[in-house]
Amino acid sequence: MSNTSYSFKENSHVIVNQGGEKKVMKKILSVALSTAMAFSMFASVAFGADNNLTPQQKFDVLKEAGIVTGYPDGTAGLDKAITRAELAKVIVNAIDLEPVTGVATYTDKNYTASHWAAPYIEAATAAGIMEGKDSVKKLFDPTGNVTVQELAKVLVIALDLEVPTETNNTASDWAKGYVEAAVKAGYLDAGINYQANATRSQVVIAAHAVYEANQVPTVSSYEVVDPSNVTFTLSNGEKVEVALETPLVANKETEVKFTHNGVEYTEKVTYVTTVAQAVQSVTAENLKEVVVVFDGTVDKVSAENENNYVISGKSFESATLSEDKTTVTLLLAEGSELAEQKQTKLEIKNVLNEDGTKTFNEKVEFTPIDVTAPTIKEVVGLGTKAFKVVFSEPVDKTEAVVATNYRVDGKGIAASVKYAYPDTVIVVTDLAEGTHTLRVSEVEDFAGLQVAPVENEFEVAVDTEAPEIVSIETDDLKEVTVTFNETIKDVKDGYANSSSKDLKVTKIKDNKVTLVFKDSDDKLNTGENTIHLNGVSDYSGNKADREGTVTPTLDTIRPTVVDVDFEKKNGNYIAKIEFSETLNSKTAKDKDNYTLVDEDGDPADIAGVNKDGHPTRTIEYDSVKNIVTIDFGTEFDDEYTLEIEGIEDDAVIANTMLPYSVALDPEGTEDADIARVWLEEKGSKGHYVYIEFNSEISADNDDHAKFSFSDKDDASNTKLELTDDDDDIAPIGKDTIRIYTEEAIGEGDTVYASYIKDADGDYLKDGDDTPYTLQQVVNSTKIVEEDGVAKATALDTVEISFKTALSTVDEDDFVIVNTVSGKAVAYVDDYELKDKDKKLVLTLDRDLPLANFKQGTYSLATVDDNTQDQYGNAVDFTWTNDLKNKAIELKDEIDPEVDEVKYVSTTDATYLDFTLDQDVRFTDYNDPTAKAVRDLFDIDVLGAGDVTVKRVDIVGEEVEIDGVTYKVGNVIRVQIETTKAIADGTDIEIEYKDPKGYIQDPYGNTVKDYSDSILAK
Missing domain, CATH: 2.60.40.1220 (Immunoglobulin-like)
Known part of the structure; x- marks a missing residue:
């Protein structure tokens, strides 16, 4: 027999008739997938539980699967030899190849398309698993027996097993590698005669392994690691870890889909847990206690931290977790109580469930309702000189300490009463040993409900033992x-x-x-x-x-950041960082523990931080609320990241927080306000009043009592209420209220809005942080920002902000005009909307002449009214000789840039001349030797030793600006001094940074950072 009789041969036959090519190619792809799967899963198949089956049992499995049939008498004939045709059938069936019918590519005697084995021989051949014994004569030899080593080669090729280079077996030379691979894989026994004919038993063992490898495993079990991760165990023993996009809902059956090895699975999963996943309820059945019920267990430490619960204007004395760890009772501090039947909002922050997989940060509304009078929970005799009374709920101290409210055995007593907040009193009086009755009257809870004067028995015994x-x-x-x-x-x-x-x-x-x-x-x-x-x-x-x-149980919990609030207050950008516990004040106020960086991780280039990104203003710390406040000043022109580290708690053995970072975005940080108010006539009697806010508001603001107005001609600004007839009050869009009224409200009058709720249900607060009343003057439909300035941020870029969002923009509406001549100097090529569609960025069709750019030189004007807000109010900056006031002045916000740096050396001194594209001046420092200015320049001269910046001058003319004389010019001359002489051709490294704006153009724009290297020559 030729030693290549079973070699794996690609494309050895092309089958074109009866659609066979398509079928075979389809199955070749299937085989490629199947063999890959078999190879990847081999360890679990070859050495899995099914290897405990006997050859007969494996034969039975294959027979039931239709892969083998056995002899007519039903026997397996496991000790008999197997022919090439029989092997082809077994392999094709085991790998689930599709038999190829109607084809006979071999010329063996009696071999035709109708031969019983032809479909299997042709399929095995087309898949490249088997080939003929004689490729010239095209003979397959269907009835020839298969040897063990030939079987080994077929299996190794079919399963893509790795063939080792070093072997130790008695197979023929050409077969040693195949036999070694099959033996190591567990398909063949070691030390047998590999040239002998293979038995049906050996083929069954191998075919069973191939069959198992080719089966698609099913899911046998799963484990929910946490709500977002599930591990599935397949029937072949494989474990598949699946990360879920949507976390599982606790104790609810959920359908999970995943794909593994090209197979799609859909399984029903239930996350069974007893730890809390949601706040089940918040109630207050008296005015001193709030009961928070979770749907499972919560972490004791975080749940009993009263700082993790907030009710506006209230403070808590304690938070107590129930024994089953599902319910927290919040006790308000003395002097603080809830309002009866008034909707109240509780904010829960940083409370963990028991296994730490969920953190509760949410707001829950509830309404305190106290309809139950207090009762006597227990009376305890404290020897013969006092007794203790515990009430069923917190009681008011006022009546609780009045001795005449307590009657023992139906009689008044001479006593002193001590009150222990919130629900206990100690009545000090002499009592005889034995049973007594107590009647309490007049004592009331914080809703004014009095205790019922019923009798309660209690025992008094002589106490002679000191407390233990x-x-x-x-x-x-x-x-x-x-x-x-x-x-x-x-x-x-x-x-x-x-x-x-x-x-x-x-x-x-x-x-x-x-x-x-x-x-x-x-x-x-x-x-x-x-x-x-x-x-x-x-x-x-x-x-x-x-x-x-x-023995102390030490505090080992690190402080964490609970919440970060970033807002704009009175023009300044302020970050308020709330921590989970009381901090060490020194570390909380240490500026070096806070760093503001840009998107590249470099220190932010704004005035509110130093060159290292640390805040420059004093940091405040509120040790009661655990809030750190950082004021970054008025400049915050981009989104930055605040990095926090090194903060310690106030434990004696301090715990240090892990590094934390948070993005601070200036968008949407402005104080709550009415953006604008305008009128629209509606019929002959009334009109609409539109009140637009600068943030989204709740639909629950349609109460006419929230709105009032005052007449512009009334010097006392007396507020006039809307009448009951003004009941057509409706939210329009997400941020606007429209009121139909017949009141005489006109342009110039002031409209007031009180207790307006935002989209989260919180009251809008003005710049003084008080909820109540916002006000705005009724004006025209003009929607440009209040300061009426457009900004040129580059020679071809203009930005303008509006008080309201634009819904339609037409770039052809806009033109840049010379304010003096009225002639157009540039048109608009493109635009972009930013800041929630309130900022319009216009790209010009040409650069503005920088040399002529002075404040007031250019204006932004409109030639059409297609640019509008969502209510159809048009942007109107029409510029004519008679209406110049409508055009918007264009402000220069173009930062100067360094064009080039030259090295200048004279007999007296050495200089670096920085030439800029605009004139600049010193701002805070006119002294050319001031250290703050000299420190802006970092100069390194190769081989010249230490470099010292001696002075910095502006080369130009003296100009008076706002009553102060400055040197103004476009050259910055930096005098340097080195410890060694500078040779010609020496490399000079230059870096310039000015985060505080010591050098600016006359309009307040700071020179951009610059770094480069030049040669001394």
Whole structure:
């Protein structure tokens, strides 16, 4: 037998009849995919659970799959040899190739298209898995037996197994590599006779592995790693990790689709969890407590941080998590209470669910409704000299401390009453041992509902034992809380570890006593501490010194940024960074811990930061709200990134935050305001009043009581209310209210809008941060920005901002005119809308002559009215000799640029002359030797040693600007001095940066950064 009888031969036959070519090519692609899959999955198939099957069992699997048939008597004949035709059929069926019918490309005797094996032989041949024994005579030898080594080659080629170069077997030379690969893969046993005929058993074992490899595995199980990630386990043992675009909803069956190895899967997945995924409810059944219920468990530390909950104008004393970790009860601080039946908004921030997979940052509205009077929850005798009363809800101290409101055994008592916020009183009075009844009256909750005067029994027993310590806790090294076995009346003082570290009592609440060190520099040890308390007394007069130990549970939680609010206040851009806990004030105010960088990661080039990007203004820190405030000043011309690091909490052993960064975008940061008000006549009696705001508003603003006006001729600005007839109030678009009215509102009058809600349901706030009233004068439909200036930011670029968004722009409407002559000097080629369509950027068809560019030289005008806002109000900058006031003055905001730098050396000094494209001047510094100006230039001369900038001069003429005389010119002369002489041809590296604007053109534009190298010559 030829040693190439089973070689893998590409394109050995071309089948063209009966559509066979298309079928075979389709199946060749399928085989390529299948063999690739088989190769990638081989380890799990060859050594998987199915390898425990016997050859007979594997034969049965193949028979059920229609791959083999067995003999007529039903036997497998596993010990018998197998022919080439039989092997072709097994391989084709195992790989699921499509048999090729109606074709006979071989010339063997009795071999025709109707031969039983022809469809399989032709398919195996077309796929390149088998070929004829004699390619010249085109003989296949269907009835010839297959040897073990020939079977090995067919399998290795079909499954694309790697053929090793080093072998150790007894196969023929041509077959050694194939046999070695098949043995290593587990298809053949080692040490057998590879030249012998292959048995049907050997073929069945190999075919079963090929068949298994060719099957598309199904999903056998899945594991939800977290709501956004699921791991699927396939039937072949493979694990497929799938990242979801939309997180799974907890405890809800969801259909998940994914593709693996070219196969699309659709599986139903349920994220089963008991940790919280949503806020289930927020309620307040009294005016002092807010109950937040989650749909699962939450993290105790973040849930019990009262700073993570905000109600405007209110403060919380505590946040207490229930034992099942699903409910947080918020207790408002003394002096702070909710308004009955008034919609209230609770903001939940930085509360984690128990496994940390979700952080709650949301606002929930609720309405406090207190319809239940307080009751007596319990009465506890504290020996024979006092008793404790605990109410079912917080009660007002006013009546709670009045002794006549308490009657024991139907009689008034001589007593003093101590109030313990929020729901407990200690009544100090003498009582006999035994059972007593208590009737309480007049005591009321914060909604004014009084306790019902019903009798409550309680027991009084003689108490002769001083209080005992139950536990001592501390989560830091500065404060300890001691819990006793009864209510405490007093603790004189104490110390920790030694009498030199004195403790003082800061709070006694029932059976809990809180103490801190008298000397703020003292602290606990990180290991075990002994706490000694002097004069611990109860209400029976029992007193003793007590001692206990505590090992601190240290605060190891790093502070994190909870929220960043970036806004424009009174013209300044201000960032407010809220942290998760109280900070070390020194690190919070350290400017070096905050860096503002641009998109390239370089320090921002604005006046509010120094050359390293650190803020220049004083940083404020509010230790109550944990908010850091950074004022960046009036300049913030682009989106920058604020990087924060090095901030520590106020723990004794401080925790440092991980680096954090946040984008600060100046768009949309302006104070809430009415952008404009205009009128539109409607019929003979009334008209529409349009009130447009500078931000999106809620549709829930259609109450006429929110709006009023005053007459322009009324010096007292008396506000006039809209009448009830003015009920046609409707939101128009996302930011405008339209009112139909018959009131005499005209141009020049002032319109007021109060308690306007934004799209999130929060009241709009003006520049003073107060919600209430915004106002604006009724004007024409002119929509240009209030300062009436267009800005040339480049010689061919003009920008103009509007108070409202444009909906239609026609660049042919605009022209640049010479303000003196009235002649057009440039037209518009293109435009772009920015800043939520409120900024129009015009690209001119030519450069403006920079040499002639002075303030007031050019104006932006319109020649048509096709550019409009969404309400059809046109941009009207018409310029005529009679209407010059409508054209918009063009302001020079073109930054000067360095055209070239020349090296100048004289017998007296060495200079670098910077020639610019515009005239410039010094601003804050007229002294040419001022360090701040000299530091703008970083000069490095190769081989000349240290370089010192001695002075910086403007070469030009003296010009008076705003009463101050400046040197103005387009050359900056920089005098330098080196420790070594500068040789001709020496390379000089130059870098110039001016972030504070010490050198500007006469219109306030700072010279652009410059860096280059020149040669000294």
